[in-house]
Amino acid sequence: MLIKKPEIPSSEITPEPLYLNRRQFIGAAAGAVAAASVPTALMACAPGEDEQADKPNSYEDITTYNNFYEFGTDKSDPARNAPRTLRTTPWTVEIGGLCDRPGRYAFNDLVRANRVIDRTYRMRCVEAWSMVIPWRGIQLRDVINQARPRPGARFVEFTTLHDPAQMPGQRREVLDWPYLEGLRMDEAMHPLSMLATGIYGRPLPAQNGAPLRLVVPWKYGFKNIKSIVRIRFVDRQPRNTWQISAPGEYGFYANVNPQVDHPRWSQARERRIGEWRRRPTLMFNGYSEVASLYSGLDLRRNF
Numbered sequence: 001m002l003i004k005k006p007e008i009p010s011s012e013i014t015p016e017p018l019y020l021n022r023r024q025f026i027g028a029a030a031g032a033v034a035a036a037s038v039p040t041a042l043m044a045c046a047p048g049e050d051e052q053a054d055k056p057n058s059y060e061d062i063t064t065y066n067n068f069y070e071f072g073t074d075k076s077d078p079a080r081n082a083p084r085t086l087r088t089t090p091w092t093v094e095i096g097g098l099c100d101r102p103g104r105y106a107f108n109d110l111v112r113a114n115r116v117i118d119r120t121y122r123m124r125c126v127e128a129w130s131m132v133i134p135w136r137g138i139q140l141r142d143v144i145n146q147a148r149p150r151p152g153a154r155f156v157e158f159t160t161l162h163d164p165a166q167m168p169g170q171r172r173e174v175l176d177w178p179y180l181e182g183l184r185m186d187e188a189m190h191p192l193s194m195l196a197t198g199i200y201g202r203p204l205p206a207q208n209g210a211p212l213r214l215v216v217p218w219k220y221g222f223k224n225i226k227s228i229v230r231i232r233f234v235d236r237q238p239r240n241t242w243q244i245s246a247p248g249e250y251g252f253y254a255n256v257n258p259q260v261d262h263p264r265w266s267q268a269r270e271r272r273i274g275e276w277r278r279r280p281t282l283m284f285n286g287y288s289e290v291a292s293l294y295s296g297l298d299l300r301r302n303f
């Protein structure tokens with residue numbers, strides 16, 4: 001029996017107060033300095049009607065306010081639990097399915113083989129809050145090209161680690177484990193799509209999906225699957241965890257869309273973590289360069 005703990009709209013969330021101890025404060029400041037020295041390859045931020053720019057959220061915000069149900073359903077649970085129990089070394093990623101070069105890769109080898117990029121992206125959770133995160137990682141399309149997908153490979157499926165010993169949340173049937181996600185091949189090959197390995201130039205913290213997580217910034221946050229152990233090329237649209245959990249509420253595409261409301265709340269506006277006034281939600285989260293991927297697709301039906 002599946003116990004549904006629905007995601008909660010931000011209007012009903014009382015944000016956790018951020019208590020900084022001295023060490024955390026110094027750590028966050030060091031992160032900001034490291035980030036300042038890193039050229040931000042793509043500050044892909046559309047000018048909203050709000051004159052306030054897309055200033056990156058603090059390292060503290062990004063690493064203490066998380067959704068990672070494998071470690072609990074409260075926003076503060078992943079930061080408290082994940083660093084204690086998730087072992088990220090060694091880490092193996094299996095790449096397979098419809099491709100000519102399947103393989104099992106040590107995380108380090110997979111990353112070392114590819115060009116490192118730094119990208120600051122907005123992230124919009126389906127719960128109607130958002131953040132701006134300076135990611136480090138590699139392009140998903142580089143990893144895909146290396147595997148030589150066959151012509152029949154129309155989708156890519158991603159799987160999170162399934163190990164209740166390391167992920168205590170998996171001992172409860174809050175979701176159908178392991179967490180699954182998928183992209184259409186052209187979405188996965190889009191230059192915006194990345195596999196993140198870091199934040200603010202530092203290694204990805206456990207609570208953010210160490211050592212490797214997907215980032216597709218024009219889609220709702222739940223598409224950004226964490227702690228990936230398997231990437232598989234398939235010919236049919238894969239099932240994804242939130243769609244399995246509540247098919248009337250969460251779809252496969254999950255493109256950020258202010259005109260298509262969640263059945264239980266509006267998606268027209270969002271709360272940027274750290275701000276009080278709500279800002280308007282942007283179509284495709286402001287990444288209008290992806291619009292051509294969906295020409296002819298009814299985005300109301302394919303939510």
Ligand SMILES: Nc1nc2c(c(=O)[nH]1)N[C@H]1C(S)=C(S)[C@@H](COP(=O)(O)O)O[C@H]1N2
Pocket residue numbers: 062065066067068069070123124125126160179207208209220221222223224225226227
């Ligand atoms: N494996 C896994 N991946 C996941 C989730 C999860 O619960 N488990 N939550 C998703 C949701 S709903 C969001 S909003 C983002 C949050 O990413 P962040 O905590 O790094 O901000 O991760 C996504 N990836």
Ligand SMILES: [Mo]
Pocket residue numbers: 067124125126127220221222
């Ligand atoms: Mo989310």
